[in-house]
Amino acid sequence: MGEVNLYQVMDHNRSFTDRVIAESGQDIRQCYQCAKCSGGCPGSTAMDYPPNQIIRMLMLGMKEEVLKSQTIWVCMGCSTCTTRCIRDIDVARVMDTLRQEAIRAGYVDKAKYVLSFNESFLWTVRSFGRLFEAGMAMMNNSKTGNFMKDMQFGLPLMLKGKASMFPHRIKGRREMKNIFDKTIQGGK
């Protein structure tokens, strides 16, 4: 991460730290760096900073480094960290807040694939009311330009009668559209 003047970042980004605390409802200042969250994290070997370091970086106001980290996109939300946190911090919830912050602030380089997946997933839910897997896969693959992705699973799923070619449309689609429009405009 290179050299960082901690006094300066803290001054510049205090509002960011405060917002993460407010949005997540988690008082990360309670953390005393026991690192149990990282010890149990099934994603830590694929992360650039383990969860305890992300919490420390947050306390120091290192907004850019945190929002640009690989960590927040590798986190699977399994909540093992939360379960084991001796200071009662819902670390997984903080990761959720950080992902939302990163999307809002446009730090999405490392998350291209996650975001196109989420957008494709939510697009089918917004349109039909339920997930339509084949439609999601096609949309995701065309967004990423990786047209053959997961094709090895498509045919076997069809053969087992586990994938439908057509979406199921619920009756409450207008209500769904309203929910999406009033939360994430345009339903992306």
Add this chain to the structure above:
Amino acid sequence: MSKYAFYPGCSLESGGIEYGMSSQAVADALGIEFLEVPDWNCCGASSAHMTDHLLSLALPARIMALAETLPVTEIVAPCAACHARFAAVEYELGRDDDLKQKVNSLLERPYTGKVKLRYYIDVFSNPDTLSKIEKKVKKSLKGLKVACYYGCLFVKPPKVMQFVDDPENPQAMDNIVRALGAEPIPWPYKTECCGASLGVTEEDHCTKLCNDILRFARDSGADCIVAACPLCQANLDMRQVTVEKKYGVSYRMPIPFFTQLIGLALGLNPTSLGMKKLFVDPAGILKKVGVA
């Protein structure tokens, strides 16, 4: 007769179709009534809670509000990921009236919290139903060694999940397996994450996590891993091909749902339980049970 609002979720109509088939078949055999939530929608899963907090609560709240139109006091979701979203609604909206109002302003029918979330495995593992199962076992699964795999989302985080089971060493499924005559083996990966949510985006890491779980189950002497979450099940079942390619190990470990195992012990037809829908051939288990 016990009655529950039943939320199949998208998986039970696709990748986890055999979980739905076996759940219904076993419920019928045990006199449990599942009433499907009318006009249900997708709970939004990880994609919603990564994107927007309010969205991630409104989608499952709509479902729970619709469940309130049914003559029930409890709702169940066989999928652990859906269950976790309902638990989040109960936990967060139950403690924050402003948030509840905000969510309800997005819904046509308000969520009141009248219908409570019930831990799906407990529908079968509660003492009454368990003794009923014990009495109805036609083909004891004696000799079958089973690794019970709960995944993360039924039990973690315990505060939100209302401490339904031990988050590190849960017992509900172990008790069921024991009632069927099989042996639940002790193993350390009962609630380790399988990485299903990384399947599309960080496939390499997901494959590693699957391999860890499969390896621990095999080394602990399991004949099969029994799953309770359709995402874990699909991941561990389908991804064995990828694991084999990457690690050069062929486990051929069948991954049935716990409801399928109950059905086999009750003497139900394996086809009606969706045994043929599994990717890794469960012939070995069927042979041990004496139905093939």
